Amino acid sequence: MSDILSRPDQLRIAQAVRAAEAGTIGEIRCVLAPRVEPDRPAPILAWAAGAALLLPAFGLLAGLRPEWLTRLFGGWSVGHAAAQDGAILSALLVYLTLQAAVFALATAVLSIPPLRARLPTGESAAERVRRAAMDYFLSSDLRATQGRTGVLIFAALAEHRVEVLADEGVHSLAPKDAWSGVVADLTAGLKAGQIADGFVAAVGRAGAILAEHAPRAGGEDRNELPDTPTILR
Structure with a gap:
């Protein structure tokens, strides 16, 4: 999958995640799906x-x-x-x-x-990506973070859709519309063909939201999730 997101770009996103998490107890996970398969x-x-x-x-x-x-x-x-x-x-x-x-x-x-692949499912692209993001969120270690502060930034290339899901420890604190800017930043990068730039911008905005609503109180905060983005196959 290096043709979709090169190793240097993956490292850029990982560095952005580390920087964004420096001022918060929250955890950010970036996931890129070339295509979301329908539930067949x-x-x-x-x-x-x-x-x-x-x-x-x-x-x-x-x-x-x-x-x-x-x-x-x-x-x-x-x-x-x-x-x-x-x-x-x-x-x-x-x-x-x-x-x-x-x-x-x-x-x-x-x-x-x-x-x-040609069978109609009655499921729109938006519903398909939303389901895939939710499935990943529920089946991964995002829900096991201390304080339930995991945030998933999920992009589906073929469907041109972005989903941002925040666990209850953050969702209950930050207003719902606070995440629309994260979606907009990543969407703009994807539309321009600059996937890494989109993720870096989205991660930065998500980090600002987390720092405001779930700030780090001081001392060492354990990095609970990998910073490198996950590329689904």
Whole structure:
């Protein structure tokens, strides 16, 4: 990922984080995602279930008869009227088996990456990035900082979206609109193609907010999170 953010640029961002944290007990984490993948399992299953329900039904409308399925897969046919119920049950079982086979095949085909990427999810780019940032925030060590003062600065390049999330120890102190400037600084850098400059500016502003609302009282403050930005794959 060095073509996205070079090593010197990563070091610049790390230095900015160290400088920003010098006057606060807060911790800043920078994350860059080249692209946020949609949450695909539910759409894949929904489309596969639709295929399993509709394709066999369309086959019936096109002239496919249940007894044909019985003869094809069951290997026997009705010999007298008393066996009619058994034939119907057998046809239904074969029909359900066909639906299960269609579902399994459709799931496998739709899981192929090029096809999976084309599935509509009903999730906008903003919602997708917000979900990814929240997932990272909740699954990382950001929520384990002393005093719950972790701040996540998250940028998604392909979606052109930025998210800033502050843990409750900071969120409850700083006004909500205080973080809009952090978003604006990083967004401006991304739009100009200057990713590192955007992060450096955003980190500086976030550090000023943290120094105002969660200042360092004195003494040594342990650096709880890595300063180098994380680049997701």
